[in-house]
Each structure stands twice: as C-alpha cells, then as structure tokens.
Amino acid sequence: DTVLTQSPALAVSPGERVTISCRASESVSTLMHWYQQKPGQQPTLLIYLASNLESGVPARFSGSGSGTDFTLTIDPVEADDTATYYCQQSWNDPRTFGGGTKLELK
C-alpha cells in the first residue's frame, strides 16, 4: 500500500503562514487530496487533485505538489483553522490516508 507520511503536529500564531507536508512512498501523480477534521466532526474536503480549491473553502487554503511530495498551505492562519489535516491519495489501490497533522494555534 502507498504510505503517506505527515508531521504529527504544528503550532502557529494567528496571522502566520503554515505549510503542512505529505510525502508518499511512491508516486501518486497529482491524485492527492486534503481534508480538514475538527474535533468531534467528520472530515471535509479542502483541496482536490493536489492544487484545486473545493467550492466554499476559503482562498487562504492552497495546495501544491506532484509525484511524491505535496504541501497544504494556510495563509494567513485563523483561530478557526485549529484541526487535524489529512492527505489522501487515489492513484494507487487501495486509497490511503496520511496519519494527520494536528494544527494548534498559539
């Protein structure tokens, strides 16, 4: 299975720029997606196909990357962005998720 590796946690101050990385154990082309999960809630789609913003998601969120290295950027970070962020690939079978990056605000 394709393993997606994310840093476990990050802490930033409101107004700063934050980048969350996701590295794949093999190429996933551009079939990488990002989800936000707030405590007690289901995940919601932020970015699809590496760099496309889902409808209704603030333009503060952006994604980039291809192959094995991907990045989710939030700029500027707001207090409401406190959540865990997951990457997920749909290039290889089975679909797999990263372990999640918990974003905390200082």
Next chain:
Amino acid sequence: QVQLQQSGAELAKPGSSVKISCKASGYTFTSYYISWIKQTTGQGLEYIGYINTGSGGTNYNEKFKGKATLTVDKSSSTAFMQLSSLTPDDSAVYYCAREDVYYGLLPGYVMDAWGQGASVTVSS
C-alpha cells in the same frame, strides 16, 4: 444540499455482526460511489472500500476482505456496511463518504461529502 445520514452508535459483543446504514439525500444516489472509512485513535483513517451504487459492484481493501460487506438499497438511497466476526480491534468510528470524479490534469475520485460517523464498540 448533499447529506449522508448514518445510523447510530452500536455496542456489540465479540463474534457478532453489525450493519451500519448511510442514507443519502440531495443528489442522484446512483450516480456516485459510496466509500467507507474506519477511524481509530491508533490507526488513523483506513480505507475499507467502495460500492458502485448503480451496479452494486464493490472494491475492497484487501485488509477488510471477509470483515466488511458493502451493499445498497437503491429504492431508499441507502448504503450499508456489515461488519462480521467482530473483535475489539473493530471498535472505531466508521464513516461513509460520497465519491465523485473530479477533473484536473488527470481525473480522480474524491470523497467530497462525508456522513457524521457511526461509533461501533465491541466489548463483552
């Protein structure tokens, strides 16, 4: 608006089975796949598999073959997942999610709407 409403929490005994439902509304049910995802504190998010709601065809993660069975009832726009031979390791929150084909440089399936989750606890 697109909604996926899942059934409630389940408490089950080891060796038994449970069947979780996922009722869709706000879109044409048979035009999208439904996927199922397991979430635990220790293992994070794990992909179980998907069902083609139009044809009933399924695709399972090898890890969950024999554990999960995916079905649909088109008449009620509801997808189901049955988990069998339950053990404490099956205790988790299970999500259903709609999968749609999105088009970028390449087309790809994306989980663009999720149910609220169903908690399953396996304990004697």
